[in-house]
Amino acid sequence: MDVLLKSVRVVYPGNSHHQKVRDFLIINGRIRQVVASVTDVPESVKIIDLKGKYVSPGWLDMRANFRDPGQEYKEDLQSGSRAAAAGGFTEVLLMPSVHTPVQSKAQVEYLLQKSKNNLVTCHVAGCLTANRAGSEMAEMFDMMQGGAVAFTDDKLASHDAGLLLRCFLYGQSVNATVIVYADEPSLSGKHLINDSVHSVNTGMKGSPAIAEEIGLSKILRVAEYAKVPVHISGISTAGSVQLLRNAKSKGIDFTAEVYAHHLMLEDEEVESFDSNLKVKPVLRSKQDIAALKKGIADGVIQVICSDHSPHEDDAKNVEYDFAAHGISSAETTFASLNTAFKGQLPVETIVEKLALNPRNILQLPLPSLNEGEMANLTVFSTEEEWTFSTDKMLSRSHNSPFNNRVFTGKVTGVINNNKIAGF
DSSP states (O other): OOEEEEEEEEOOTTSTTTTOEEEEEEETTEEEEEESOOOOOOTTOEEEEOTTOEEEEOEEEEEEOOOTTTOTTTOOHHHHHHHHHHTTEEEEEEOOOSSSOOOSHHHHHHHHHHTTTSSSEEEEEEOSBGGGOSSSBOOHHHHHHHTOOEEEOTTOOOOOHHHHHHHHHHHHHTTOEEEEEOOOHHHHTTOOEESSHHHHHHTOOEEOHHHHHHHHHHHHHHHHHHTOOEEEEOOOOHHHHHHHHHHHHHTOOEEEEEEGGGGTOOGGGGGGOOGGGOOSSOOOOHHHHHHHHHHHHTTSSOEEEOOBOOOOHHHHSSOGGGSOOOBOOGGGHHHHHHHHHTTOSOHHHHHIIIIIHHHHHHTOOOOOOSTTSBOOEEEEEEEEEEEOOGGGOOSSOOOOTTTTOEEEEEEEEEEETTEEEEO
């Protein structure tokens, strides 16, 4: 794979090329030159003019469900990787499957081996507790020997405080990243919509913001007591942002993430009964969205991810009550983030939330722009307007509420593992 990325502006805070327009000559997947102008271009090289666009280290999605093993009819490692690449991601963290919990060295090795030749590099998160049952710790060290980089029970949040404490302490002892979901299931239950006037209008059970906030308070208090770092997933309410802000001022060691669609979609839209809007956590109010955006802008929230959750048509084309939770969202993550902020989020912050912070949290190396290193790059525009169509999705499942939505900000292409997509 030989290409010349011409006249593209680098966004890589802390790097010597940051905010400079550069040519990238890439031969056999490796960076040969990064200079103001490449003059000696081999005939075999494809020249791509990228004037007006940005290039950054390849993005990493910290929450992707590729449904393998067990539910490949929804998504598999290949189709999920194509969708992730279309969304600008060169690396993803795979959540432990709900259908077949990933909780052994052999299962981790299976996923890494099966995905090793993909453009998108797959990292694996193993179960935090055995069978994701929330009763006893899983074999974290065993999974780490197979290559797991994090541990989580995805959106299971029924852990008692004692189990959380043991997981946090053991995770620290083996230098593992622990990811937890903030919720109090006895309050959120199987509720379908934000507890608001819209839940009254639709006649659906409402999930109160306090369910997330009580769950978050417990996580933060346990982390404070244990004096260990924790990564918190699924922040969606203004109250949660304030709790994080307070925790930060107290010096509690945490990081947190928001799913990009929670910045674009609000609870009012659920009155359409579009089952593609059924997500977990539920969509929240305009006021909650404003608080999330402020938390992202001022650094209280460190990561934006997709929560890519593909489902086949039969799982979504049913009554709202019975539809599966989730959006096939890898392809619209950046577009949702950029559009939600209407150009007011600095491009450096976008790259920090999508590329740099995820790797720092997962203790993974940052991509290098040095000559001789393998290229791991995402090229994108923050100004290009385009219309999203579910008919053109690369995911195996097309469960997205964004059909015919006009976005501002588009991924141009990605390069990783001596492969290229887009452009």
